Amino acid sequence: MMFRMGAKALYFRREFKRVKLMGLSFLILAALFPAAQAQTNVTQTNLDYWVQELKLSLTATTNGPSTTNGIIAHTTTRAVRFDTQALLQAINGKTVMALNKALTNFSVVAPSHTGAVTNQYTLAYFALAPAAFTNSTGAKIVILGPLGSKNSAPIVAVRPNPAVAAYYSIDDYLRISPVAFDARTNETALTAGRIDISHDLVSTRATSIRRFIFNSNTATNTPPTGAYFDVQGFTTELESSLIEKGQVIDVSVSRGAVSSVAGSGQFATNSFSVLRGTIALSGGKHEVQ
16 A cells, blocks of 8 residues: 545546556557557456445543542543444535546557557446445445556545445545655565565565544644544564466465554544554455446
8 A cells, every 4th residue: 555645636646657657668668669550449448346344442531521529520431332334424415436447548649660550449447436435334444456467556446335336535524644764665575485586476464653644624624623543563464476277467466464553533523532442354356337
């Protein structure tokens, strides 16, 4: 992982980057092998994603009521549980981004010793459309990780109905990112692993510090006026290759992660709270749209 810009800006930026990289690759191939250059039609109408469920189990400690007998004052603390359903309820009725598959067509002109060749491409992508989120008891928070490409970042989304593969991006409300320093790009430390260099397969256990920021009024609401938390902590994640019917679908996908986190925030009463608990990523299913 991961993130974070606004959902709309991040998505179209990474899609544009993917298109540019593909186009550049074909231009390089055309320059290296001009004699073999011929018109190419590339069609990719499926979206392949690795879907995992994200579960929150946090406890917030906040100030409770105070009493006094005129001489001695007593104060109490109050513990509030903040789990996945509490987060979803906090954004109930608010605007999220529906993820709908769409197709885009474009062409790339490649040089050739016999003249320029125009290659045609048809690619699938997620088009985003504003929608009002309606919470339900079966709703889940999921991470949609693109398979076969590391140029696109995972999407934090909600699936309101477990029986229907319909997703809504909540990137504007919940942001997840690694914690590093000195602008380093490698934020993890491998603690165990096996790497098959010959077959490009991996099975690893890695540790990192992961940060989770939630704002029920989106990230632009500063200072926060609604439900809010900013927690981070030690994370252990298992990754391995995804192989289906003898074919390597992706060199490395997450098989699960657990973050032991702590931080601060506020909830409906707008009172300062100290939080601790776990945020876990579990399961894993290859979905095609």
